[in-house]
Amino acid sequence: MTDIILKEDALLDCTGLLCPLPIAKTTKAIKELESGQVLKVIATDAGSPPDIAAWSRQTGNTLLSSAEEGGKFVFFLRKA
């Protein structure tokens, strides 16, 4: 299996923020991007993996990957 390296166009750090700030800030950050561009979101809120996934389903922006790295959650989202 080949690992796909995702490269972001913008980075949003939501470290230390709780619900609903990670998805609210993600909404703002994705507005700044062009369609097809990728936003990387870092969060520490334990509710963010299901919330970012739900946000992606509801908004139509694609969740490319959701992972945990060193106690933080890292998401890659492609703007619809």
Add this chain to the structure above:
Amino acid sequence: MAKSNPNAPKRLALIASKGTLDWAYPPFILATAAASMGWETGIFFTFYGLTLLKPDLTASVSPLGNPAMPMKMPFGPESFQNISWSIPNLLTSNVPGFESMATSLMKQTFKNKGVASLEELRDLALELDVRLIGCQMTMDVFGFKKEEFIPQAEIGGAATFLEYAADADVQLFV
């Protein structure tokens, strides 16, 4: 009930009926989350919830009527902060100053944990085009005037809310 326009975005209709700090959070959290997901969102403020439309939010915690409310301390080592202090109602309702102490403890705990303040959430809601509707009937009963509220507040009655809620996918009373 079928939506009048099947192509309309999802909609959340909330009623905020309580004005204490703890009860003020859920409607603002849900509203900003829904609006972040692209949903049309409206909050109808009625009874004590109406105070949440005032420019200065002075919502406090009322331990009275929250008999199971545990208190957490926002300072000291983590093991100390994690203790749930069960405070007897006899104390919470009778000790002068308890309410303001409980309020400042909750505000500090929320801040430490990374929860937005009510002011921040309300500003966020406005930024995300959440409709904030004050209940005319309660305003008349309690003697509130529209000028006492933030300028973005709309005014309406039960029919206004029901018409909005009839086309909503989610309706909640808080």
